[in-house]
Amino acid sequence: IEFKKNVSDIVAEIEQATIDTFGTIDAENFNWPTNRIECLEQLTFFCENLLVHFGDYEDAMHTHEKFLFHSRLSFAMNTKMLAPQEVVDKVIVYYFDNKDTISISQVEGFVRQILGWREYIRGIYWKEMPLYSKLNILENYNKLPHFYWSGKTNMNCMQKAISQSLNEAYAHHIQRLMIIGNFSLLTQLHPDEVDAWYLGVYIDAIEWVEMPNTRGMSQYADGGIVATKPYVSSGSYINKMSNYCSSCHYNVKEKLAHNACPFNSLYWNFLDDKKHIFATNQRMGMMLNLLNKISPDELAKIKAKASHIIENPDLY
Numbered sequence: 388i389e390f391k392k393n394v395s396d397i398v399a400e401i402e403q404a405t406i407d408t409f410g411t412i413d414a415e416n417f418n419w420p421t422n423r424i425e426c427l428e429q430l431t432f433f434c435e436n437l438l439v440h441f442g443d444y445e446d447a448m449h450t451h452e453k454f455l456f457h458s459r460l461s462f463a464m465n466t467k468m469l470a471p472q473e474v475v476d477k478v479i480v481y482y483f484d485n486k487d488t489i490s491i492s493q494v495e496g497f498v499r500q501i502l503g504w505r506e507y508i509r510g511i512y513w514k515e516m517p518l519y520s521k522l523n524i525l526e527n528y529n530k531l532p533h534f535y536w537s538g539k540t541n542m543n544c545m546q547k548a549i550s551q552s553l554n555e556a557y558a559h560h561i562q563r564l565m566i567i568g569n570f571s572l573l574t575q576l577h578p579d580e581v582d583a584w585y586l587g588v589y590i591d592a593i594e595w596v597e598m599p600n601t602r603g604m605s606q607y608a609d610g611g612i613v614a615t616k617p618y619v620s621s622g623s624y625i626n627k628m629s630n631y632c633s634s635c636h637y638n639v640k641e642k643l644a645h646n647a648c649p650f651n652s653l654y655w656n657f658l659d660d661k662k663h664i665f666a667t668n669q670r671m672g673m674m675l676n677l678l679n680k681i682s683p684d685e686l687a688k689i690k691a692k693a694s695h696i697i698e699n700p701d702l703y
């Protein structure tokens with residue numbers, strides 16, 4: 388569904404007030420619902436057109452698809468134009484009326500996101516704040532690269548996910564977690580900087596839901612309150628879940644070559660740097676065993692490559 392609203396007057400007002408902004412806006416085609424009727428239209432559109440494939444493709448990423456089968460309902464719920472209960476109820480009723488065309492796994496996936504993740508995240512925020520906002524268990528202190536504000540990078544996955552975020556104020560969950568969040572954690576950015584970026588960029592970003600997702604699930608700065616292990620991966624996961632790598636400047640199969648995918652050396656470097664913290668985490672056992680199998684020589688080269696990326700992220 389596209390709303391194509393003209394918000395030029397508001398944009399002109401903001402410009403006149405010389406307020407600093409980032410990203411871009413198509414002021415004549417603003418694509419978000421801004422009242423309850425439009426939010427209900429969006430919910431109906433989701434049920435009728437997207438629910439049928441939601442579960443199958445919720446973790447997929449594609450260069451030409453910004454929204455795929457995602458509902459884009461977080462903004463409506465977070466601003467209280469829709470109640471989460473009514474979204475879940477409507478989807479379940481729609482499923483029972485259309486069982487011949489929609490499978491239970493699509494509906495289960497969607498309901499779990501709201502009833503499971505959204506409520507869980509809300510509970511964590513109110514239970515753990517205000518201390519939560521200061522946690523930095525992995526002791527990461529690096530600064531945000533400049534390209535987070537422009538999308539100008541040779542890494543196709545980062546270029547697509549960041550540009551889309553700056554243009555649409557939206558990226559779906561796996562783009563936020565396994566592309567931008569993954570790179571941020573692998574390059575050991577300060578969670579305060581990552582938090583501030585996510586809070587500023589996304590249309591649905593309100594602190595209670597943004598912070599446990601960013602600082603907790605994505606950056607593991609809470610030491611495992613939200614997630615039982617850090618969400619990090621090399622390029623191979625990104626290659627499996629998307630078509631980004633096939634048109635990237637970098638080669639996803641390479642670790643050390645000059646055109647090697649940056650995620651590959653960064654991944655092993657991260658595991659090596661933080662292995663003392665994860666030594667007792669059973670879910671990290673397999674990854675740390677694989678790390679142990681890399682020869683000291685090879686590991687030294689990987690770490691040198693990763694250090695160069697970490698020190699010069701804007702060159703990549």
Ligand SMILES: Cc1cc2nc3c(=O)[nH]c(=O)nc-3n(C[C@H](O)[C@H](O)[C@H](O)COP(=O)(O)OP(=O)(O)OC[C@H]3O[C@@H](n4cnc5c(N)ncnc54)[C@H](O)[C@@H]3O)c2cc1C
Pocket residue numbers: 445456457458459460461462464465497500501504505506508558559560561563564568585589591592593596597598600601604605
């Ligand atoms: C680093 C990071 C930061 C995030 N920041 C925010 C944020 O500021 N605000 C926000 O609403 N969501 C946030 N999320 C969760 C999730 O990415 C978005 O809710 C989702 O992408 C919104 O798009 P959608 O409505 O199309 O979701 P769909 O894929 O259609 O999912 C349906 C609904 O499930 C809920 N949901 C799914 N996952 C989560 C989750 N992890 N936490 C809370 N609700 C969830 C949302 O309300 C969403 O609308 C973040 C996730 C990560 C990894």
Ligand code: SF4
Pocket residue numbers: 541542543544545621622623625626631632633635636637638639648649650
């Ligand atoms: S090759 Fe690496 S940098 Fe390029 S799109 Fe794939 S994962 Fe991203």
